Amino acid sequence: METSDATCIHSEEAMVFGRDTRLFAGAVIVACMVLVGPSAPSGAPLARSLPVDAVRGVVPNRVMTWNICNPCEESNVDRAAEIATYAPQVIGLQEACVRDVERMRDYLEGFYGLVYHVEYGMVLRNWGRCGGAPWSPGAFGQAVLSAAPMTNPVNVEYPDGGSEDRGYMAVTTSVGGRFVRVFNTHLAERRQEAVRADQTDVLAADVARHDRAIVLGDFNAVPDAPELTGMWALAADTDPQCHPSSTGTCKPTTDWQSKFDYIFLRGIVPLEHRVLPTPYSDHHLLHTDLDPT
Structure with missing residues (x-):
């Protein structure tokens, strides 16, 4: 050149x-x-068409959790289209970069007319994960998108993240017309059971303060793992058939056929849930519709 x-x-x-x-x-x-070549991109990305059975407008009593996979060479246009297909009131994302979330939110509004507020629960700055200049890497962690405004945001980094910094975030927002405390977390990677147990204790202590709470996230543990005992004592999974006993039947939420992703409900009744494999992550989309009363 x-x-x-x-x-x-x-x-x-x-x-x-x-x-x-x-x-x-x-x-x-x-x-x-x-x-x-030109010094700037030649044009904006094209919107992806939604399936014919996609919802039209935000579903006010629906919440979703999704580990979007990072680092992965996936398009934020495709990620936004996956979210728009089901249009939940609240979405908890894990392994998220601020820049990616900003783009997804822009595409959701610009392409599909879905307007979301966003709060971040970033726990580290990592060039390998999120790009940016080497001296100013992008922020990495969790994010919550909500069609309703969010208040009282909290971002907590666990005292021990294990092999990588981890944490949880919490906001108060409206789901189904009622205010609820929403948590979003990503626990330590596999084969770090003791670390996850300590993280769950920290998270559960905060969840216990609220009579109505929704806990979204990638817990990196199967339902009968001992480190999840503290969560099961406070809340139930959105799938009424899924519990930590040997008689529980839990749908897998990952490409390797394990259930790692949860929507724990405290003081809230689920109506219907779906686990939806996606080509854009090694974790499936998990969403549930809730009884607001």
């Missing part, structure tokens, strides 16, 4: 000569633009 740039410069200098030279120089400049 250095040779092409140099040719462009010399050709522009040649334009001071006659008409034939100017025509030649102009042709070379056009060729250089093809070789070097």
